[in-house]
Amino acid sequence: MIVTETAYSLDPTSLLDSLAGTDDLLIIQDLDGVCMALVRDPLTRTLDAAYLQAARELDGHFQVLTNGEHIGSRGVNGLVERAMGSARHCQEQGLYLPGLAAGGVQLQDRHGRIAHPGVSTEELAFLDAAPAWLNESLKELLRQAPYHLADRDIERLLASSVLDNPVSPTLNLNAFHHHWHDHPALYARIQVDGAGLLGQLLDRAAAQGLAQSFFVHYAPNLGRDAEGHERLRPAQGTAAGTTDLQLMLRGAVKEAGVLVILNRYYGQRTGTFPLGEDFNVRQAPASLDALLQLAVERFDPRGMPRLVGVGDTLTSSPATTDAGDSTWLRGGSDRGFLTLVQELGKAFAQDNRVLYVDSSQGEVQRPGVNAAYLRDHPRDPWSALDGITDARDPLRLNIIFAGGPRQYLAFFRELAKARQRG
Known part of the structure; x- marks a missing residue:
């Protein structure tokens, strides 16, 4: 156990024992980088069958919250079906991962029933057309200076990079980072050009009302600017920075998804939905403080479960303000929901836990945890967590899985077994 303002631990044993005996437990977990390694091409991802069975055994106490999607050619449901058998078997046995995808606008139960609450047919039509436009625009861009790529290389790269997710079309730059590992300036340029193409998609949407x-x-990012826009994390040297650029529906942020999940948790146990049966992320407040206030006002403390948030995407980078003062830019797609889990614990007097999985050991370059330094310097852990968190970060990571998804999977499977025994 590491002794700081809030203790960090590399050993989840005591937490496992505690969670095994917690009746009102709700685990809210990210997917990529947590229960499966990060890869350059999402089509090569795999899910562990024993993990999926453990998730089934934790029915009622486990929900996913991801910016990926359940459905589509690159959706997680296809991974579930390949790991567990046919779609029919997964539907009948309830083997799909329940929870929210696409940042919170895609709702699924464990039998694979899908809904997109709060999303209009016009929005769905625009999203459906976006990947083809992005593919053609990027193809033309890559034929020109400074890239001058051959068509065969362009087709190969686009096959891995333009993700036709039904409600969150994405430009994934991992294949470009690998392709130009000896030419970082070209990768840095495509990162900026790719962001420009996503900006053009926003303009096209505006033209259609x-x-x-x-x-x-x-993803990953450097938090939000004064206007609320996410900051791209620039490539630096061999560091990839932002690798995923997603067109998302407004309101589709994970922290809002926490309230949707809790609202449904209350509804399933009491028959009453504190925020209304049809509450969705697009109706949620925009700020973390407002989300917390809404929870305090509407959720009965007697029904509030102990929450465990699990994620892998956090960033923290030093910066200088216009006035010359030192500050930190903190972001990452898991930061908001993990922070809300932490703050809900304080507000409702619950021993909520924040779990961080080091996903840097996969194919995608991320800041990693220096576990040896962390063990040897219990009073000054920050150098071991460089690029992830810092001494003034209000978010505290209670358990760090330095062994990455493999270590977390072992913990998760053992937890499911322990709760079954209990």
């Missing part, structure tokens, strides 16, 4: 429908999500 959908100016308030979408935003661009960068």
Whole structure:
């Protein structure tokens, strides 16, 4: 156990024992980088069958919250079916991962029933057409200076990079980072050009009367600017920075998804939905403080479960303000929901836990945890967490899985077994 303002631990044993005996437990978990390694091409991802069975055993106490999607050619449901058998078997046995995808606008139960609450047919049509436009625009861009790529290389790269997710079309730059590993300036240029193409998609949406429908999500990012727009994390040297540029529906942020999940948790246990049966992320407040206040006002403390948030995407980078003062830019797609889990614990006097999985050991370059330094310097852990968190970060990571998804999977499977025994 590491002794700081809030203790960090590399050993989840005591937490496992505690969670095994917690009746009102709700685990809210990200997917990529947590229960499966990060890969350059999402089509090569795999899910562990024993993990999926454990998730089934934790029915009622486990929900996913991801910016990926359940459905589509690159959706997680296809991974579930390949790991567990046919779609029919997964539907009948309830083996799909329940929870929210696409940042919170895609709702699924464990039998694979899908809904997109709060999303209009016009928005769905625009999203459906976006990947083809993005593919053609990027193809033309890559034929020109400074890239001058051959068509065969362009087709190969686009096959891995333009993700036709039904409600969150994405430009994934991992294949470009690998292709230009000896030419970092070209990768840095495509990162900027790619962001420009996503900006053009927003302009096209506005021209169709959908100016308030979408935003661009960068993963990882450097938090939000004064206007509320996410900051792209620039490539630096061999560091990839932002690798995923997603066209998302407004309101599709994970922290709002926490309230949707809790609202449904209350409804399933009491028959009453504190925020209304049809509450969705697009109706949720925009700020973390407002989300917390809504929860305090509407959720009965007697029904509030102990929450465990699990994620892998956090960033923290030093910066200088216009006045010359030192500050930190903190972001990452898991930061908001993990922070809300932490703050809900304080507000409702619950021993909520924040779990961080080091996903840097996959094919995608991320800041990693220096576990040896962390063990040897219990009073000064920050150098071991460089690029992830810092000494003044209000978010505290209670358990760090330095062994990455493999270590977390072992913990998750053992937790499911322990709760079954209990």
